[in-house]
Amino acid sequence: MNYRFQNLLGAPYRGGNAIISDNSNLITPIGNRISVTDLIKSETKTLPCESSSNISRIAVSPDGTFLITIDDKSRCHFINLRRHVVLHRMTMKKPVSAIKFSPDGGLIAFGVGKLVQIWRSPGFRKEFFPFQLIRTFADCDETVTALDWSPDSNYLLVGSKDLTVRLLCLKKIRGGYKPFLFLGHRESIVGVFFGIDNKSGKVCRVYTISRNCYIFTWNYIESEDSNNNTEDLQGQISDPPSPGTPEKNPSGVSTEIVVSGAYGNVRKRKEFDDTGDNAEGEIEFPLHKGKWELLKKDHFGQTPARLTACDYHRGLDLVVVGFSNGVFGLYQMPDFICLHSLSISREKITTACFNDLGNWLTLGCARLGQLLVWEWRSESYILKQQGHYFDVNCVAYSPDSQLLATGADDNKIKVWTVSSGFCFVTFSEHTNAVTALHFMTGNNCLLSASMDGTVRAWDLFRYRNFRTFTSPQSRQFVSLASDQSGEVICAGTLDSFEIFVWSMKTGRLLDILSGHEGPVHGLMFSPTTAILASSSWDKTVRLWDVFEGKGAVETFPHTHDVLTVVYRPDGKQLACSTLDGQIHFWDPLDGVLMHTIEGRRDIAGGRLMTDRRSAANSSSGKFFTSLCYSADGSYILAGGSSKYICMYCVADQVLLRRFQVTHNLSLDGVLDFLNSKKMTEAGPLELIDDNSDVEEGINRQTRGKLGYDLPGSMPNQGRPIIRTKCLRIAPTGRSWAAATTEGVLIYSIDESFVFDPTDLDMDVTPEAVDAALSEDQPKRALLLSLRLNEDSLIKKCIITVKPVDIPAVASSIPLRYLRRLIEALANLLENSPHLEFILSWCQELSKAHGHSIQQNSRSLLPALRSLQKAITRLHQDLADTCSSNEYMLRYLCSTGTKS
Incomplete structure (x- = not known):
């Protein structure tokens, strides 16, 4: 009962910016969740907190403690990365296109539409309203696209779609100050960066990058009176108060910030007046006093492609850029020397960033769901991960529960290490959707069935397809089973309604079992006997004696289409789900119906955007498509075309718990009540396509489907529908996996202490x-x-x-x-x-x-x-340790003999 969300596997990277924190932790948005990958330990984990829709922008504090996420609904989450908890929530009034922490960690800059808002970063102390708006700049004429802070956190570079870059000063200056404009670009700005002199630490140049593949280098010329800037600042400058006795300004707002940046650790006190203007002391390097001149213009030479992502490493003076044709380039500035230029795909690169040391590049492609971490000095991959971009159809645990195999509509099979969350092998030989997976005894062999008419056996030692099973005529296989000895392989078909039986050793077709009058979607051997159970849309469950060749030995009739069938681990019970939302439990030995669970109300929930009825009154789609017994057979998991996964007690036929797969409103079928204000004459407002995201280089990609729908289900041409396609419990019983629209969700028993005494007494302490x-x-x-x-x-x-x-x-x-x-x-x-x-x-x-x-x-x-x-x-x-030591000792002995 104490299962909790642990990890998310197989989910693709769908967009947003990636960040490397602490030089080794790769933080990326995965749908409405955040994935953190340890690049040194090769482990990935997904934070348990969810946003209400897909996350579009993220930013991490300089010390790697706090994370800010912005989703498509402009909702902001302030997360403690160490504790994996959401500290604060806030909703912005307009879409946020850029976000960045200041180098000292005390301020956060938001690009909210045409505005630039400066907010005070919350700390560890309890506050009534932790976020405080310090200042708002309304100088841009179009949407803000890029932000960058100066090293002293006093200036801000702002790029916009109005083809200009502005230099903003956070301090209010006497006599007024108009932001300096960097002009000359002919397309919207993608990136703006401050460049510093490594010897003096002062800002000496600015780089501005536009979508038409141009980078402008601007040089800073310091004026004579740039150091005499104290008289230009508004307010009286006084000696800072002692750290032990903080003073408050008349508005009563004060804060203490520990600055840990390029200038060392300094404890500073910032005070803000009623207007939100920073009235702190003088600026050490006043950029508004000097002059800026255009040094040169450089072109990346990728026309007609568009520049879609870029980043700058201030210490190494390097620029990485990604283009819409899948090419990325690494350039040494300010000389504009191309160090590397490689093509990683044919699709747009949607994110590019450096780590703190500058030796690793992170590149992401949203259309392919691909993330790469590349070490440019040694030209080697640190990380190369790609999830299933289309829906995951099936999952299978290895007998020792260490591996998890997934098959999807993208024709690929991936094998994951459950403990680390990493995919270590991908098989792509299938030419159509993978529909069923099965591990053989011993963890070394994996079977897969596909709509391409083949059943393949994979060697997990040599990572190759060593046997392929086919039928005389091409058939679409949708179910798969193997007996306990691994000698016989069976697969059910979608089109001919037959079950094919092959020999594992020879690969020859042994038998064809006929009798069903509908697609055979459920297939499973008894754990204790050689009896094969099959379920079909012809409203029957049949038992077959495969080895004796007697055909169907038992038939269990139902009143509705049977969607799946499973055996209890002891082989003394058979469970099957039907189209009317019921789960039937049969005694396979006596052939009698033991009991039935009515699950229509339990699985009900969620209304599609195209539904004309409410979720409570709708009768379509309320059925289970996947069942799975627990390791001891005491409870059963059931999931289907719903946002819920139900856990039932088999003995008492009662609902123990419901797991909600996701709260992501970017998917259809999550909300129970729709907003009538969003309904138009052309249909739901959210289903009306627009091309606003094509300009940003992230074209929409529709999800793949198997090419058929369950009887009674309504196809949806809009957003992906939340559903559970496959459920599997690990043989250890400590975890279970669900193949859903969001990816493969892993739930495990919480390791935290739960007081559950078995024989308590006064003396037992x-x-x-x-x-x-x-x-x-x-x-x-x-x-x-x-x-x-x-x-x-x-x-x-x-x-x-x-x-x-x-x-x-x-x-x-x-x-x-x-x-x-x-x-x-x-x-x-x-x-x-x-x-x-x-x-x-x-x-x-x-x-x-x-x-x-x-x-x-x-x-x-x-x-x-x-x-x-x-x-x-x-x-x-x-x-592995002994093998490496053996080779090392051999090498040492051989070198000792030669010397």
Whole structure:
């Protein structure tokens, strides 16, 4: 029951800017979520917080603590990256096109339509309204497109669609100050950057980049009276107050900011008057006093392509630019020397950025859903990840739960490492949508079925397709199953309504099972016998004896189309879902209907933009298309054409919990109530296409579909519809995956402590556990900790047992505590350095309770799977270490012999 969102896999990068924080963390928007990738550890995680629609702009503070996100609805989230929580929320009045923190982290600049707003950055203290608007500049005639701060946070460069760049001063100057205009560009501005002199640290030039592939270099000429700027500032300059006794100005607003920038760590106090003007002391480098001259114009030479993304590294004086034809270039400024010019795709590059050291380039292509991190000095890839741009149709867990395979409408199969969230291999041999996946026993072989008429077997050691199964005539396969021994492969078809049976060893077609009168969408072998169950849209579930060749041995009729079928892990129950929203549970041995769950009201929710009825009154689309039993068979997960995934108790037929897949309003079917104000004569306002985003280089891409719809479902020609296509629970029972419109959502059991005692008494306390340990009674201490069911105490008692006493303590553990102890040992194997000690525990526990484990294998199966997963991972790590040491020793011995 305690499943929580853990990660998002297979979701494509759909647009927005990417940022590298702390030199190693790549932060990118993925739909309405934020993904953080550790480039050194090769791990990716998705923040649990969601925006109301797709995120378009992000900015991170200089110290990497805070993150600001702006979505398509102009809603702003202020997030603590260390804690993964949303601290503040705010809604801007107009769309935000640019956002950037000041170098000292105290201010944030927003490009809100034609306005530039300067806001005070919230801190760690509690405030009634943490965001405070300091100043608003209304100088631009068109939408703001680019922002850049000066190193001292006193000046701001603003690029706009009005073909100009303006230099704004945050301080109010006596006598007035008109922003300096950088003119000459003939298309909208894409990037503006301050350039500094590395010796003096002063601003010496400005770079302005436009969409027509031009970069202008502007030189700063310092005037004679530029240092005498104190008389030009409004207000009286006084000595700063002492840090211990802050003074307030008449308006009562004061703040203290720690500046950690190019000029070192300085604690400064900023005060703002009623008008929001900064009345702080003098400007060290007054840029408004000098003169600017156009030094030169340079062209990148990519016409007729348009420049779509750019970034500048101030320390190395490097500029990276991306174009609409998929080419990116790296240039040394101000000499405009091309260091690299490469083509990474044929689509637009929508984001480009440097890391703090300047050795890594991040490039993103929204149309392909691709992100690259490239080290330009060694010309090698640090990261090359691409999600499924089209909908994910199927997922499959490996037997040890370490790998997850996904298949999608883009004809690709990807295999992910669940712990790190990284895709390590992609198979693209299929020529049509992948509809079903299945792992063979041993993690080394993966089966896939596709609409292209083939079933393929993949070798996960050599990463190749080693066997292909075909039918005499081309068929569209939509379901897949394999028996426990892995000798027989079965696949159901969409068009001929047949089931094809092949031999895994020879690849020859053994049999064709006929009898269904509709598409065979569900196929599964019994876990204990050689009986194959199939479900079809002809309103039947059939059982087949594949090995004896007797054909259909049992038929279970229904009143509506059957969409899927699954076996319980013990093989004594069969569950299938029908088009009327019900889940039927059958006894496959006696052929009787055990019970039925009515799920129409549970899955109901969400109204499409084209629906004429409300979500409560609509009867279409309320059915489950995917079912999955838990590892012990006590509950079942069900998902379908809805924003909800339902968890039912099988024994009591009650709804335990509903998981909402997403809150992203950019998808259709998330809202329960539509706004009638957005309905026009031409239809819903949000479904009327406009070409506003084509100008920015991000063309809209419609989602792919399988080419057919379920009976009773209405196609939608507008936004993607939220739905769940496949559900799978890991063999360990600790996590489950859902293939949805948003990507593959991973839910896992929360590792935080939940107090759930099993046998509580007045004498069972943590103090009693510590007393037993101090009196050298490890057996009593372990039993008390197991009764308390507190994870930290159980691990503490396991570690304190002497190796000599392990057999005696292991034999004294009652059967009801065995599962909890195995789970604790599996967790210790992954995190504890005492490898031999924990393996001794596992060995003695198996010797003492082998018969009990065999008799209660169903209830202990999830814990045993977790233990097997931990041991397999350790074995692989040790094998790799030993292999590398062996080769190293051989090399050292050979060099020693030669010398």
